[in-house]
Amino acid sequence: MASPLFFLFFLLSSIPGGAPDLVSDRAALLAFRSSVGRAVLPWNDSTTPCSWLGVACVAGRVAVLRLPAVGLMGQIPVGTVGNLTALRTLSLRYNALSGGLPADLAKCSQLRNLYLQGNRFSGEIPAFLFSLQNLVRLNLAGNDFSGGVTQEFNNLTRLGTLYLESNRLSGEIPELNLPNLAWFNVSFNQLNGSIPSKLRKMPAEAFMKTGLCGGPLGPCPGEIPPSPSPSPAAEGPAGVEGEAKHDKKKLSGGAIAGIAIGAAAGVLIILILVVLLCWKRSSSAGKTRSLEAVPVGAKPPEVAAAGGDGGAGEGGNGNGASSYTAAASAKGEAAGKKLVFFGSGERPFDLEDLLRASAEVLGKGTSGTAYKAVLEMGTTVAVKRLKDVNLAEKEFRERIEAVGAMNHPNLVPLRAYYYSKDEKLLVYDYMPMGSLSALLHGNRGSGRTPLNWDTRSSIALAAARGIEYIHSTGPSASHANIKSSNILLTKSYEARVSDHGLALLVGPASAPTRVAGYRAPEVTDAQKVSQKADVYSFGVLLLELLTGKAPAQALLNDEGVDLPRWVQSVVQEEWTSEVFDLELLRYQNVEEEMVQLLQLAIDCAAQYPDRRPTISEVVVRIEEIRNSSIGAADRGQQQDQSMDDGDDQSSRRTNSIEGTKPSGSET
Structure with a gap:
């Protein structure tokens, strides 16, 4: 029985x-x-x-x-x-x-x-x-x-x-x-x-x-707000109280007179400022028309292919081509100026070739506007027209030549530059696949090709190597503007870091908002960014790669906070796969490696600089994660041989996500 x-x-x-x-x-x-x-x-x-x-x-x-x-x-x-x-x-x-x-x-x-x-x-x-x-x-x-x-x-x-x-x-x-x-x-x-x-x-x-009503919305009708402490005059004898009220009336009259005088002075100052502004605009009207033939104001494209900062959603026009009339200020001044190329090789084109090229606006960013320019001989380059650059010519040339001297396979190479009083142009190699930002946050419809784990981890490693090279050029050398729109991609999805060195060229008017969502908490001057602050920005970039969330759009996140705090809020409770981009969840065989990279991202985005690794340490850790993921991919090929085996392996792997907390999290 x-x-x-x-x-x-x-x-x-x-x-x-x-x-x-x-x-x-x-x-x-x-x-x-x-x-x-x-x-x-x-x-x-x-x-x-x-x-x-x-x-x-x-x-x-x-x-x-x-x-x-x-x-x-x-x-x-x-x-x-x-x-x-x-x-x-x-x-x-x-x-x-x-x-x-x-x-x-x-x-x-x-x-x-x-x-x-x-x-x-x-x-x-x-x-x-x-x-x-x-x-x-x-x-x-x-x-x-x-x-x-x-x-x-x-x-x-x-x-x-x-x-x-x-x-x-x-x-x-x-x-x-x-x-x-x-x-x-x-x-x-x-x-x-x-x-x-x-x-x-x-x-x-x-x-x-x-x-x-009440609280932050102001008192409710009939609600008595907290009363101020009584003044000594109010607590004294009746005669003193009468004098206090009389003095208060006198003070109120004086205050009213002061307000009236202040208002009149304010109006006068505003009028003077308006007159000065109009005079300044009229005096410079003929000097800033060098790119007027390039249409502006249309909907931007989803990719940026120049020196970054012109990524998706930052303005610009990607609809067709137009005459690239980069007549850098007046014709008389342009006649005496030339493109300055880096290196000792041949000069494949000159300024006139560039001015005649057909072009389209790729995007507008804080450091300037990026264009895709197709020259008559068929060469395609990316041109960035800088704004808010107030450096003298000698200082500009010294700084930009230091950028042009940088040579690394994971940097977007700067090929040439043009300087005049009113125009500063930078010529880069054109990156046909656009920016990482567009790839992550662009079209998410049914026709989208998901960005797999191997591609994301490869982009992370290449970007880290590019930043490592920048840091190796000097103890205080930094990028100062690391974000996904400044990580550009070749046809084979090889990552190149762009906009390196531009933080020292643009004026302070552009600097404060340049790295919104990526800026380290200790940074108060965006033109003075340490290497550890670069590491923080790179940590946010890693979180963006893993979560699919845009850090600059904090209010769109589930918790209404910035990206590092959102990840920490999940980690503090328990480790769940809620943090990962939905497109990554299909790669069950590399979940352990995803957790390791997320741990690294959290370490990089630590609140205090001395708790962050160096970028060289970051490179080594990503290389180790990439090497272990190759073995994980081999394991994954055997995962579906039997359902029972697959259940056991999947449970063990996911348990490492659910049951493990990064060392930097609160318990």
Whole structure:
């Protein structure tokens, strides 16, 4: 009798509805795909679900389901994601899911991160969510939820992020006692009443476009603001009090007179400044028309192929070609000026050839405008027209010749330059594949070719080698403008660092905003950037490569913070694959190497400079990671030979992501 009972138990535990295991998770995922993602989820039914797009496993169970912006549609039924009882991260943001949330999601008691923003979910916020007491991040923004913000949110004692903006929530906000809450937003709802006392530390943006009042939005009607301490005059005898009031009136009159005089002086100063500005513009109107024939103002292209800083989204025109009339200031001055080439080789073209070349604007950046110029003999070059350069000719030539002397296979070579009083042009080799920024953040549609692990790690290594060479030219030598739009690519996706040396040419007006999102916290003068600050910027670049997130667009990130802090916020709770770009999750056989590179990125982006490695140490570590990933690729070829083996290997590999914290993280 024992044998049939054992067989029955084994059979029940091997089918959905039996003891939870990877088989039941697989059935739940297939039911989910059948309901809301049949046409958009390319899951291979014959392989382990741990290798499916957007799925990651821990200890033989599905722990992560990340499917942002993949085109899911419809209502999530019961018996799908609710059966993934080992789920820790569920990210279905920016799809077209509708209706209410499935009630059996309450069974996912280990859920820590729930990202549902940007869908069409409706109804009241379901009560079962408040039983998920391990939730750390809850994002329901941009849906159609109604009802109120209830007291039951206090059950989620571990909650650090609560985003509810852009719904149809109404009523008052109760007093929320969430000790770990750091990120909160209920803007663009129909809420009213007074902001609870413990939420008044949040910024005003968290409550915009609501009927709320108090705290950062100013006092509510009838609310008495804190009264100032009484003055000694107010506490004295009646006669003294009368004198104080009389003096106060006199002071008010004097203050009014002072304000009137100040306002008149201010108007006069403004008029003088306007006159001076108009005079300056009129006196220089004939001197700054050297590139007027190149059309401006049109939509920029998605790639930048000159000396960086002219990447996607920074302005410019990529629509067709035009006459490249770089008549560098007046004709009389141009006649006495020539292109200055570097090296002792032949001069393949001269200034007149450059001026006659057809050209298109690649982009406008902080250091100038980049053009693709096609010469009559068929040669294609990239030309950067600098702006905000106020150096004397001798100083300019000294600095630019130091840049031209740099020779390394991972730098974009500077071929020639032109200097006149009103025009400074730099001529580079043309990089046909554009910038890393465009490659990462450009077209993400169905026709996009995913950027695989090997290409990303190769770009990281090549960029690090280029920066290492720059640092080797002197103890204080730095790039000072490291970012993805300054990493350009050849036809074979070989990375070249561009814009090196330009930080010392442009004026202070351009410097402060040049490296937004990449600048190290200790940098106050963007023209004085240390080598360790370069390493910080490179660390952000590595995070950008691994996460697919643009650091300059901090508000688009899930947590509304800069990229290093967002990664740290995930690491502080536990290690999850939520940080990785969705396009990288398909490369299951190199997850350990991805973790190692992410660890290196975090080390580089350390808050304090002395905790960051040197760029030479960075190069060595990336080389080691690349070498180990070659062995991992060989292992991956054997991964799909049997499903059982694949399950075990995938679980072990993903467990290294879920269970490991980088040494620089807080515990």
